[in-house]
Amino acid sequence: MLSQHNPAILVTADDHDELIELALKALGRAPGAALLLREMQRAQVVDSLPDNVLAMNDGVAFAYDGRDYRDFKLVYPNCADFADGRISVLTPVGAALIGLAEGDAMTWADEVGGLHQLTVTKVSPRRAA
Numbered sequence: 001m002l003s004q005h006n007p008a009i010l011v012t013a014d015d016h017d018e019l020i021e022l023a024l025k026a027l028g029r030a031p032g033a034a035l036l037l038r039e040m041q042r043a044q045v046v047d048s049l050p051d052n053v054l055a056m057n058d059g060v061a062f063a064y065d066g067r068d069y070r071d072f073k074l075v076y077p078n079c080a081d082f083a084d085g086r087i088s089v090l091t092p093v094g095a096a097l098i099g100l101a102e103g104d105a106m107t108w109a110d111e112v113g114g115l116h117q118l119t120v121t122k123v124s125p126r127r128a129a
Helices: 013-026 033-042 092-097
Strands: 010-012 044-046 059-064 067-075 086-088 105-109 115-124
Touching (some): 010 013, 033 092, 059 092, 092 105, 092 115
Parallel strands (some): 010 044
Antiparallel strands (some): 059 115
């Protein structure tokens, strides 16, 4: 297995539990389920998140494999529509994004050994206050 040093990720207890359950149900069926499960295993669970850390339903701008993506929202699979800027947390990119802070970079290997990298450039919190 490839060893990378990726930044710490933060998630709320509610998101953590829900995302683990989602990943377990989708293992073998969704391309990002295994990565999401690994990310939740290493996540630090917190009561609340700083505004610069990406949570579910937040807006995000990021660079992925050399391309910039702006005005996206990280969502659950049933709300996903990439063409409309809604990226599922069960995609490899979505699984890599959850819990990262602005400026954080994440590197991972896909199932055939190709390396991918993304960097969060902006988080726009859309959480209920």
